Amino acid sequence: MAAESVPVRCPACRRDHTYTAPTYPCPCGAPLCLPVLRGGHPVEVRYRSWDESWVRLRCSGCGRTDEWPRPELGCSCGALIRLPVDDGAAGEPGPLHSPGGSAPAPAGTVPPPTTSRPPFRPVTIRTGRDALTAAAQYLKWLGFADVRLAGDRSANGIDLRGRGLVAQVDPSTQPTAVRDVECLWLNCANEDALGAFFSLAGYSQEGRLRADQLGVPLFVMDLTGTPQPVNPAADALIQSGPAEPGTA
Structure with missing residues (x-):
């Protein structure tokens, strides 16, 4: 079953978006599309609960039931939006086709913004440590070298370091506060x-x-x-990558 695009209105700023649910590969090999509930009411995620962040779905190809991340969308206003799903629906196996007729990127990949980058393969987040790993992998994909866990987080709040790069990761259930943003800027x-x-x-x-x-x-x-960019500075970082050529 093809992943359908659905209209989504941000409950925080009322901006309109178009969302296409991700498709995951079942262990049996069939693609499983998250059944976004068309006409449902999206909600802003203010306090994340790990238990509420997963949905159990059954693959109609093999009957296997697994937990998958609930569909979420980052709005440019900074809000994180969770979309309603039909929990009782099952993913349907079969070929996938995009509206234009060409095959989409394989499940679990993100199309690169430039032809010089291979597809990004994300790391599923189930723990706070997974969030650090996912961010590190993304920064490496952007071309930053020597990305690693910082050993001095308690001193200045930095979670990741790379060549000419510092990064912070907030895996908490509350929106990141202005103080944390300013702290990262000071470290930069x-x-x-x-x-x-x-x-x-x-x-x-x-x-x-x-x-x-x-x-x-x-x-x-x-x-x-x-990761999804939510401000112009993030868009610019995706396009520019490392500040100095040859650091990838």
């Missing part, structure tokens, strides 16, 4: 490095506005481990 200024912030629950309105003022790239991640 002190170390003359590029920065990136990754959040699972989105950002407070104050944090989003402050990031735009300071030029801090903000990303939101859903539980598939796929």
Whole structure:
């Protein structure tokens, strides 16, 4: 069954979006499409609960039931939106086709913004450590070298370091606050490095506005481990990658 695009209105800012549910590969090999409930009411995720972030679906090809991340969408206003799903529906096996007739990217990949990058393969997030791993993998995909866990997080809040890069990851259930955004910006200024912030629950309105003022790239991640840019600085970072050529 093909993944359908559905209209989504952000409950926080009322912006309209078009959302296409991700497709996951069942262990039997059949593609399983998350059944987004057309006409349902999306909600803003203010406090993330791990139990509420997963949905159990049955593959109609083999009958296997597994847990999959509920569909979520990051709005440009900084809100993280969770879409309603038909929990009783089963994924249907079969070939996938995009509206234009060409095959989409394989399940679990994100089309690269430029032809020089291979498809990004996300890391499914089930724990806070998975969120760090997903962000690190994404930064490596963008071309940053030597991305690793920082050993001094308790001192300055930095979670990841790379060559000319510092990054912070917020896996909490509350929107990231303005203070955390400012902390990352100060670390970037002190170390003359590029920065990136990754959040699972989105950002407070104050944090989003402050990031735009300071030029801090903000990303939101859903539980598939796929970061999405939510401000112009993040879009620019995706296009530019590392500041210096040859650091990938």
